[in-house]
Amino acid sequence: xxxxxxxxxxxxxxxxxxxxxxxxxxxxxxxxxxxxxxxxxxxxxxxxxxxxxxxxxxxxxxxxxxxxxxxxxxxxxxxxxxxxxxxxxxxxxxxxxxxxxxxxxxxxxxxxxxxxxxxxxxxxxxxxxxxxxxxxxxxxxxxxxxxxxxxxxxxxxxxxxxxxxxxxxxxxxxxxxxxxxxxxxxxxxxxxxxxxxxxxxxxxxxxxxxxxxxxxxxxxxxxxxxxxxxxxxxxxxxxxxxxxxxxxxxxxxxxxxxxxxxxxxxxxxxxxxxxxxxxxxxxxxxxxxxxxxxxxxxxxxxxxxxxxxxxxxxxxxxxxxxx
Numbered sequence: 254x255x256x257x258x259x260x261x262x263x264x265x266x267x268x269x270x271x272x273x274x275x276x277x278x279x280x281x282x283x284x285x286x287x288x289x290x291x292x293x294x295x296x297x298x299x300x301x302x303x304x305x306x307x308x309x310x311x312x313x314x315x316x317x318x319x320x321x322x323x324x325x326x327x328x329x330x331x332x333x334x335x336x337x338x339x340x341x342x343x344x345x346x347x348x349x350x351x352x353x354x355x356x357x358x359x360x361x362x363x364x365x366x367x368x369x370x371x372x373x374x375x376x377x378x379x380x381x382x383x384x385x386x387x388x389x390x391x392x393x394x395x396x397x398x399x400x401x402x403x404x405x406x407x408x409x410x411x412x413x414x415x416x417x418x419x420x421x422x423x424x425x426x427x428x429x430x431x432x433x434x435x436x437x438x439x440x441x442x443x444x445x446x447x448x449x450x451x452x453x454x455x456x457x458x459x460x461x462x463x464x465x466x467x468x469x470x471x472x473x474x475x476x477x478x479x480x481x482x483x484x485x486x487x488x489x490x491x492x493x494x495x496x497x498x499x500x501x502x503x504x505x506x507x508x509x510x511x512x513x514x515x516x517x518x519x520x521x522x523x524x525x526x527x528x529x530x531x532x533x534x535x536x537x538x539x540x541x542x543x544x545x546x547x548x549x550x551x552x553x554x555x556x557x558x559x560x561x562x563x564x565x566x567x568x569x570x571x572x573x574x575x576x
Contacts, residue, residue, distance in 0.1 A: 256365035257555040258314040262305035279369035292384035293363040294320035321363030322387035334374040379538040389544035389570040393421030399525035409434030411470040416480040418450040419568040432540040478502030493518040545569030
């Protein structure tokens, strides 16, 4: 089958290790099924894999891709939940913090014509959605859903600051929050990025590090070192900082006096359960929320798509069409 896979690690030039070629078709073990992938979305996770994070030489070649949507063996249009728990694991705890791997870590991923996954990892697609739209949900959008609705502790009507305007998680947070009654404030490095945030539902936008009109109930943090101090300074007393990434660095300075004196909460968050993915799909259907898609390219143009992701040029989600 046609597939895009990591054939070598290259920290300086991740795209150099990306190969388009033929791979054996997967075999579905007991309790698993095959999905004919029609679309797969890119994530930062794919870039980290190409840099050798989470994989070893023994794992190569490894088909990349954690997000995908396609048609299962019964002819149903489905979204693939990408967390693959250990055999017998408690499904309610099947999220990354408990150690279960994503597709493309221990099992070949979605950048291929076929992928094998547990049957319980399939979620029906929203009616009327394209495969490209559906493929955007399982990683970035599920991460955003859990950050906002599960981990933040903020109810609709509260004010939420999103650090970063145009990444996959950020655009999902803005769209989800705007559709459900939150007041969404967003920082963006350029005027164009800030305009994009306003277009998809932000109530107000600011330059990075700008003094806000008032402190917020929660901050959604995926940037890390570059925005950490601003995030902690921007919170109300008792506010919550939800952390799901560290694209600018993972060792930020932390003034512990601010943390305890203002009684701030710092909460880690990553991915979510299959039940939360189902809830996300239902919410998108009920509120007519759609992912912001930067581009849709054929599988053969994966190198171009990944290169744009590495360069920080993707606004929303980049998607590969397959089949």
